[in-house]
Amino acid sequence: MKRDLMKLRVLVIDANEARAAGTQAALAAEGCIVLTPPPAPVPPLADLVQVLRPDAVLIEMDNPNRDALEQAHILQPSGRGAPILLFAPGGDEEAVAEALRAGVSAYAAPGLDFAKVKPLLDLAIAHFRAFSTLKAELAAAQQSLADRKLIERAKGIVMRERGCGEEEAYRHLRRLAMDRGQRLSEIAQQIITITALLSK
Amino acid sequence: MPFLVDSIAIARPAGRVAVSLGFMPLTDAAPLIVAQQEGYFAAEGLDVSLSREASWANIRDKVLVGALDGAQMIAPMPLAMSLGLGAPVTPMTTLLTLSVQGNTITIAQSLLDAIAPGAALERPLSAAHLKAILPELTARRGRLLTFAAVFGISTHMLQLRDWLSAGGIDPDRDLRVIVVPPAQTVAQIEAGNLDGFCAGEPWGSWAAARGVGQPVALSSDITPGMPEKVFAVRADFAARAPQTVSALIRALVKAGAWCDTPANRAELARRLAAPDLLGLPDAVIAASLTAEPPFTPRFHQFSGPWQRPDFGAGQALLTGLKRWRLVPPETGSAAVAHCLRADLFDLAFSADQGA
The missing domain is CATH 3.40.190 (D-Maltodextrin-Binding Protein; domain 2)
Structure with missing residues (x-):
């Protein structure tokens, strides 16, 4: 060449x-x-x-x-x-x-x-x-970072509401995602939105 | 796989036929945009995606490789593609003429100032006034003046050369004619690289709005009634998707009528001004559409009997192109006839096809 x-x-x-x-x-x-x-x-x-x-x-x-x-x-x-x-x-x-x-x-x-x-x-x-x-790849990486942040926040909410540990909160989220056939980040987003709505 | 659209429609009876069409950000892209916005495509069972393209070469190449099913094209483009000028031979079919006229010859304000003050008010301006000062200007600058058209094998190139030569200027010897894309014409005048251009609206009006140039002659003065933009598809698409072709023709004819309704012209300018369409102030676009001087009400035409592909008009265009050696001299009228399918136009409105 x-x-x-x-x-x-x-x-x-x-x-x-x-x-x-x-x-x-x-x-x-x-x-x-x-x-x-x-x-x-x-x-x-x-x-x-x-x-x-x-x-x-x-x-x-x-x-x-x-x-x-x-x-x-x-x-x-x-x-x-x-x-x-x-x-x-x-x-x-x-x-x-x-x-x-x-x-x-x-x-x-x-x-x-x-x-x-x-x-x-x-x-x-x-x-x-x-x-x-x-x-x-950059876009995917940014998306996954954003997803992770959402999941962390949702996990924190579940831990607070249920008085459970981090691992259990994560299991709850994952089961919910599997039952609904939705992505983990989507479930996390819903939990965050609803919590914000109820706390107002 | 554009040629599969009709069979896809059969496989999905409830769904609409997906068609992708390309346009250039110009006032005379109006029929495609209006057909989409007014729902004329949808009413014909078409799911059209419109794609704004950056260059005529892009439109040609995307139609060529099947990334677009059809597009707004400069009238000679289907012929040039069918002849394989500048790209591989691709038989094309012109389904209808979308517009006649719509271009301006615009010259730099500095050039206009150099022309005798009385003559500068004359509309259309004769290039003879330019010829009178050309030798002195050229000598003073030490180089030829530069004019531009927006594409090589184009109505613009033909009209610019006709206008220059009618004033006694030889476009091949007395000055330089180059190609500059429409969106850059005004910037190149501002930068001092260009003395004038022939382009579709709103670029002449944009030069005037910026104070750097003025439209001095209209294509309606130079080649009245000449087909300007056409709607064309690849010949194999036309052969394989006759229903879709009929539907496209009907929707675009309806859109042309909407565009030519005087009450709609100001609204049309507003719509075209959108950032994802022309992205220029609507007042600038409205100038030619609403016949503000120097424009006339017959300058833009989107509806008329000329919409039906016409061999006589195609023949006249070929003669013009040959005059300036824009197509090979041996190009025969058979090549023109091959691209024009008046029968498909008629079929779209025949009793058994009409919606």
């Missing part, structure tokens, strides 16, 4: 700075020349591409600048550095569809062999996926 991507000039356009930095680092590690867009306000992308002349551009799918980027070749049919969507004839449609599902689109300079850019696309897909996985 390293040999394939060596010296390929790549521009990464991604409003998500952390993800962009990650992608850029991964590309650099593979021997790519990573081009950096100037700080905001970024000039029209059609101009930027003319100046930076990338071999390939990786751009997050939801970036409105995609339209600016891919029309460059229609307006300047002879212009090098006018990238085309990797859907182009000879491209691997399934690979590109996969990239779009991952939320990344890639463009390459006309004439560049698809096989040469394919590893680039794979790398980008992996990176975008890893990022959404990370985000999902």
Whole structure:
């Protein structure tokens, strides 16, 4: 893979700075020349591409600048550095569809062999996926932390009301959750809500 | 698996047919939004999810891979997709035209100030006034002036070039024409990167509201009656889900009539202003919808006989696209005819289909 991507000039356009930095680092590690867009306000992308002349551009799918980027070749049919969507004839449609599902689109300079850019696309897909996985894991971790706090509070209420110990309170909660077919955190939330209501 | 929607409907007789549609945040996305909000889709047994997209390329690609079943598109887009321009060949079907006109040529205030003061009041402004000062301006700056359209193969690109050339300006030599997404047009004028643009409303009005530019010509001046936005699906979707297609057409035609009811126009502007739709002040959106000058009551049209896909209109559009080499010169009218399915439009309103 390293040999394939060596010296390929790549521009990464991604409003998500952390993800962009990650992608850029991964590309650099593979021997790519990573081009950096100037700080905001970024000039029209059609101009930027003319100046930076990338071999390939990786751009997050939801970036409105995609339209600016891919029309460059229609307006300047002879212009090098006018990238085309990797859907182009000879491209691997399934690979590109996969990239779009991952939320990344890639463009390459006309004439560049698809096989040469394919590893680039794979790398980008992996990176975008890893990022959404990370985000999902973070969200899950935060949720479980929030759930645990709820359960602790509900346990405290049960201990107080029943005059029982922590373990017994937890068993009560768990049995209730199993009987009702609800999640432990949902039961905990109900107990907290009802207690708050009754204590007013 | 968009093509399974009809069979899913049979398997779940009580349920509604799920359809996902895409739109761009523009005033002329109105028919899709109104069909949803007024319950016209639901009344046809459709469970529609509307998705706001960031670019025309996104709309095209999502329809291509089946992430969207159908979408609002710039009129030439189904043809471009069917021809495989910029993306793999994907046979498309235009089910109806959603709107005619709706774009403005907007130029930077600084440019307008440089044009003779009397001429600046003329509406529509002729690009000849721009031509008169172009050599001096270009020399002073040391670079060509830059104009933008919002997509390459588009009515906007065609209208901008027609307007420039009608004033004696060669858009390929006398200045530079690039693509800038609509939401960035005003910011790029403010940044001094752009001297003018052709975009759908409300972006011309937004430039005026920000005091950085003014709409000087309307698409109704340049190419009156030209189809602007269409509603299109993949041809295989149209073939596999005829009931759904009929239902979509009926709901959108009803929505078009709602949008063209004068009493609804101010309300329409209010609705479109929502942050999850256009996200701009409703007064800015209302300008073109309620025909405040320089707009006219016939500028936005969402309802009319032109909604039925029309070969003549498609042919005129193709001629315009070829004039500016936006499609290959060998593109024949057969390609246009393939995308336009007036028969499906008629079927939606025939006695045995009508709800």
